[in-house]
Amino acid sequence: MTTMTATQFDFLCNMIRSESAIVLEPGKEYLVESRLAPIARREGLGSVGDLVQRLATTPGVALRTEIVDAMTTNETSFFRDVHPWQTLREQIIPDLIAARRATRRLNIWCAACSSGQEPYSLAMLLRDDFPEESSSWNIRIMATDLSETMVTRCRDARFSQLEVNRGLPAAMLMRHFTRDGAEWRIDEKIRRMVEVRPANLVVPSSLPQMGGFDLVMIRNVLIYFDDTTKQSILTGIRHQMKGDGVLMLGSSEVSTGLASGFARLQTGRTIYFHPAS
Ligand SMILES: C[S@@+](CC[C@H](N)C(=O)[O-])C[C@H]1O[C@@H](n2cnc3c(N)ncnc32)[C@H](O)[C@@H]1O
Structure with a gap:
């Protein structure tokens, strides 16, 4: 279940792609929800949909940077793949x-x-x-x-x-x-x-x-x-x-x-x- 409309999801994907080149395909809404829910909560917003709405209507570098950061996948390990x-x-x-x-x-x-x-x-x-x-x-x-x-x-x-x-x-x-x-x-x-x-x-x-x-x-x-x-x-x-x-x-x-x-x-x-x- 996603709290974002299709338009909000598209807006977010475009923003993340233009800032980082990371491509998010439709179907990744659940990933976005789980990564961005803590930011929405901290901002006092009811949902990730509300967070994306805020991003679209009140653009700010700090919030944008934080959202892109949250959408990076940081999986790594020492001597990975041996x-x-x-x-x-x-x-x-x-x-x-x-x-x-x-x-x-x-x-x-x-x-x-x-x-x-x-x-x-x-x-x-x-x-x-x-x-x-x-x-x-x-x-x-x-x-x-x-x-x-x-x-x-x-x-x-x-x-x-x-x-x-x-x-x-x-x-x-x-x-x-x-x-x-x-x-x-x-x-x-x-x-x-x-x-x-x-x-x-x-x-x-x-x-x-x-x-x-x-x-x-x-x-x-x-x-x-x-x-x-x-x-x-x-x-x-x-x-x-x-x-x-x-x-x-x-x-x-x-x-x-x-x-x-x-x-x-x-x-x-x-x-x-x-x-x-
Ligand atoms: C999966 S980790 C790989 C870490 C390590 N190289 C390894 O193989 O274990 C991918 C990293 O790429 C970074 N990343 C994603 N987009 C990037 C970009 N446009 N420029 C620089 N780093 C980026 C992420 O922040 C993340 O830490």
Whole structure:
């Protein structure tokens, strides 16, 4: 049961799409209701329909931003999918390190970092498996997300018991986290390896400029966009990558023929891409 009229639902979908590129199809009314009901309650409104009505009649940046934020899906986990991390550890990072011996510099971008499990997985991997390079090279890990809530969570670098139970090896929990009440706080030496800031993938001026990316992880976010938007984001990223840089997509995104303009590589089960020459 939805409290929105078809016109209100359309208005909301258009607003969310224009702000974030996230596509909501008819049939997702229940999702919208469950995500926006807390905001409607807090605003003292009787229903999500009333909330959308307010948005339409009294537009305000803060409310719009909060609604878009609430409609993002932030599902993530440490070392998500396992095998890409093994390939990073055994092949991709060693190859990049070998290729950058002269400059001793790596520029890494985790686009759509959610609450931080992905960039901190990478930081821990670098620290544990490449201790010399991670302590003496100039390695930047830039983590960005559209959602201000996620940017704040990623910066805070605190995780619940449930979150550290998902994908994080016990030895890494012991090595890199400190218990803090009901939560686990990532140690400062790992936290400092990751720069966190907001960026909207469909607003090019908001994206990080790092002088050529060596590694871009843009995983499990393009699935929310239409094909034209996916292509234009990937084309923009390709132009910002070093010629031998590596692009990693989410497991369900690699075989969709998305990455035209990229050469496809495979190690074991992991598919990744270089800009095509
Ligand atoms: C499912 S999470 C993926 C997190 C992580 N990359 C992973 O694979 O585990 C998708 C993230 O994309 C972010 N997102 C959605 N639309 C975005 C946009 N237009 N620009 C930047 N981030 C966006 C959401 O806020 C959310 O945190």
